[in-house]
Amino acid sequence: MKKIFALVVIILFSVFSIYPVLYVLTVSLRTDQAFQANQLNFFGDNTGFQNFTRLITETDFLIWFRNSVLVSGTSTILGVTMAATAAYALSRYSFKAKRWILFSLLTTQMFPATMLMLPFFIILAKLQLINSFMGLFIIYASTALPFCIWQMKAYYDTLPIDLEEAALLDGCSKWQVFYKIILPISSPALVITGLFSFMAAWSEYMIAAIVLQDPALYTLPLGLKSFQASLATQWGLYAAAALIVSIPVVLLFFMLSRYLISGLTVGSVKG
């Protein structure tokens, strides 16, 4: 009885979570570039895969895709490396300003992002990083950093300190302890942190729009937006692209869902 109830609830919520995606799918299959669909209609008169083929053959979709992979991948590696090390220091080393640093990391999440656009632009212009991936690497890695550090620190905090003490007694250096012992057993948290940074970079639009001005450097969200004109959006192309954009992330989630559960312990239990 309980199980049936649970099953019904779960099925309802699964429908709830999938339906909008199916809706996007029908829009992508329509050939008239319109957005409103009467109902979920997969096999109407004007449905077909034209939008998908047009996307690949007529637009720069593949270039955007490559750029996005490059930008998100690099910022993720950069961000995770920095977060993993900084968080370890914050977890194992206690010093006066530590509480203060931790709290200010949290506060960086509190500032309305839209107001950061103009200063971002000015910094990047002064550093001559406009129109280069380097600018994006730095911004993406650093805006994701506070959350990643928090996340990693919470995970390190759950690891028993005895392990490291034993290794130190065996003659390992501190760096060796971190690199050879702590890092490998932290892989669930590393994977999750990476996934977060990747997702944030993958779908980020506003910063990319001010940094990248050359269409050859466009990332996917920028490319997608170019189908959108204020009164003449190419909805079919937009929806088709949106689905393809979502696939890698869904796949990543799918492959990593094992880690997802064990790695995500936002500020978990003490000791």
Add this chain to the structure above:
Amino acid sequence: MIFQMKKIIYLLIFSFSFSFAKESPTKPVQIQIWHQMIYSHREVLARAITTFENSNPGVKIRATYRETEELRSAFQSAAMGGSGPHLIYGPSDQVGPFAAMGLISPLENELPTEFWNQFDSLAVPVYQDHRYIVGDTVGNHLMLIYNRKIVKNPPATIAELIAQAKQYTIDSDKDSKINQWGLVFNFTEPFFFVPWINAFGEGFLKNQIEPNLNTTATQAAFTFIQDLKIKHKVIPPECDYEMANSLFKEGRAAFIINGDWSWGDYKEAKIDFGIAPLPQNEVTKLWPAPLVGTKGYSLNANITDSEEKKITLKVLQFLTSEQVQTLFLAEVGTLPSNLNLRSQAGVKNNAQLTASAQVMLYGQAMPMVPEVRAVWDSLRKHYQAVLGGQELPVTASEAAQLDAIKQISNMNNVTQPGLQAKLISGLLIVILILLSFFLLRRFPEFIRALRAQPLYWAMLLPSLLIIFLIVVYPFFYNILISISNFGLRTFKDWQIIGLQNYVEVFSDFQFYSVLLKTIIWTVTNVATHVAIGLALAIFIDQLLPFKGLWRVLLIIPWAIPQYITALTWRGLFNQEYGPINHFLQTWFQLPAVQWLSQPFTTFFACFITNVWLGFPFMMVVALGGLQSIPQSLYEAAKIDGANEWQRFKLITWPLLLPVMIPAALLGFIWTFNNLNVVWLVSNSGEPADQTHILVSYVYKSAFNLYRYGYAAALSLIIFILLMAYGFWFVHKKSLKEKTSI
């Protein structure tokens, strides 16, 4: 002094910055153009550019597309940072703001008289004695477009329009859902509304600049649209641009009111359409006056190098030349601005262009002054309130007028620095000195710590430095702006003025009502996220088979970019064709809800969207927490005879709390600051600006109304509120014991 302070801060920040090798001078000159041409036009532009590049080997042109609003804000940021494209292409109404900010250069002395003489005067408008734009096309105006399959003779008068629209509004299967509409258009948007005001008397502006909304004409026009919706029932009660367009493209609407830009779209959808003027008011004998403007190129004021400027002007002349206009005419059928071309066969024999040129005769020139934005904005607010039934036409026209005047004065009012400014900047300098003094005193201690634990510091410092650069610097920059008079009229020479912006925020009643809405919004959202996430996690973890399957299905909303889902949900909530109403009607026999035109239901729609986006995160966090609870605890409890509820209350809940609380705190911050959902689902605060939360309110005042100083003050207030909340939350004793924050 203030300028110096800015400089000092820059120096502080950039003293450790690094510079890159300059580009070598032998590279070809690159001219950048930012434009907002729609999809089909971009291809023509690309061809024109190739032609130019082939005959001018030393020059490369790079054209970048930006959506209209995007183009505006991106150009503003870029030009402020001292760079930006050489040329910017857009509608003439952006000329006023750009000229006021000093971002574009006057062109009249840069180009010869013969050049200017070849254009229709509409294409080269004069703004405050200068010419800032050269248009390659004229029009951009609304007209009545009809489906020839349905309509034989277009109406000449408003009465005829209503009669025909009634005739063509058909519910063929008698299910009380209309299958074909008489008239569709984006009627909630002022741009589609103001032409009608002229048909009932005077126009919406006086002398091209002052708002003229408190008139009987405005009131009559309000009533006219309301009647179309409620009395005659010939337009869909909820109809945004996308919906109107879809209906017409599917052949399910007899008439649509739309602009010349939409023709290509309808051709592609194989609709046989005709064009007519918006019909005359048979009582007043007046015609609706659609706004007629131009689209064209303007020169970035940052281009000062004479060689660069010469080439840029050459490109500009080429792109507006007869040759290129001929190409556009042939490929996408735009009405050329070149007079010579206008008299040639290509235009004269084109039925659509002649009809469209006919419609233009009734039009009014698109105003260019920046103040118009304030007029649009206040009109939108009160007009939508009339449509939603919250205001009467008489009171709304008066209120719209007062609002417009107030907003214009906010926009143009420049507070000059006084004594307070000196005090505040003095105070800032003192704080900076004290801070550096404090840091310097701590420096030896820091060095000692560094010596003691070099590894830890090496691990920590790179992150701290980069966060400082990217996150902390903008923060201080914002503090400066928030005490300055940075706005439309002071774009390039803003000064510190003191706390006026803060005073203004706190003395505005709307701030408190938006704050209240934001708090309600955040609390209900986070509570729902946590409740659903927790319930699903427990069901999946403890009761069901195929755990992996459910997990993946339920995580999907999290994995899809937010801006896509927000727009999708807007479609789902559509009154007429959205699946949600369809579902309510067929399964529960409920009447269709106008979700997106009432403040409360719009808020509810945003809420559902955000629940959809937010519950997977909480679910995953809860699943993680559940896994760390040892199974043995449950077994022990079972032996002790604890029932299901007791086991939840005594084991699951307390052990999950430490995981859920920080997640809830983060969720709280994210939801509080989530611009995407509210902005996109409610179409930037519609109806009538009643669905704002604080961040969307900030966004609007900064980018729509050019009030940067005010917006910065508001965002600092948001920040301080959240920080205080976070501080209180983290320091609550009971929580401190349970979590490690």
